[in-house]
């Protein structure tokens with residue numbers, strides 16, 4: 001008898017799917033220390049740098065020629081570390097809040113759901129532990145659709161959007177078995193599918209040493 005294709009198999013086939021292991025805390029610590037020694041990063045810069053590179057799957061050398069937007073950049077340590085490592089300048093730190101932290105390097109203040117940028121103006125958009133498209137920071141469901149629309153609008157042709165973490169609401173695909181996560185993922189998927197057939201969508205499930213998962217979503221605009 002022919003086996004029925006499960007919903008998860010369909011999702012994996014339709015969108016592109018990968019699995020990998022996260023670095024352990026010990027491995028992270030070794031890399032952070034090395035980055036501090038080699039490039040004079042502060043402890044905070046090294047910590048955020050390693051998190052961004054591993055969770056968003058980016059390498060400094062791949063960012064060199066790209067115009068990058070960091071949505072919900074917080075204190076902006078990723079930009080600061082790139083300035084020290086590759087002399088990166090074409091990078092916009094964007095956040096809704098100005099912090100008291102005198103270290104912060106915010107370039108543009110505003111909301112992810114109404115980005116103050118022209119269409120197709122960034123080659124790479126990063127959202128790391130930020131924006132409403134994330135339950136852990138108290139994701140607001142009403143803001144998911146406008147935020148995703150804005151990200152799709154300002155990314156250039158040939159460009160990429162990376163969002164981490166997105167809870168899938170499904171252990172097999174990544175994330176917790178959380179109905180809210182499932183609903184959120186459904187909303188993101190709907191926006192991408194409605195926007196344009198030119199968007200390609202990939203799910204990367206990242207397993208931590210504790211055995212739980214964080215999920216990265218990569219959206220490419222052709």
Ligand SMILES: C[S@@+](CC[C@H](N)C(=O)[O-])C[C@H]1O[C@@H](n2cnc3c(N)ncnc32)[C@H](O)[C@@H]1O
Nearest residue numbers: 072073074095096097111112128129130131132
């Ligand atoms: C947990 S911090 C992450 C900071 C940084 N991305 C990192 O990983 O180190 C979340 C950030 O997202 C910002 N944020 C949350 N909702 C936002 C929105 N709607 N528009 C712009 N920024 C937002 C917050 O102000 C905060 O700085």
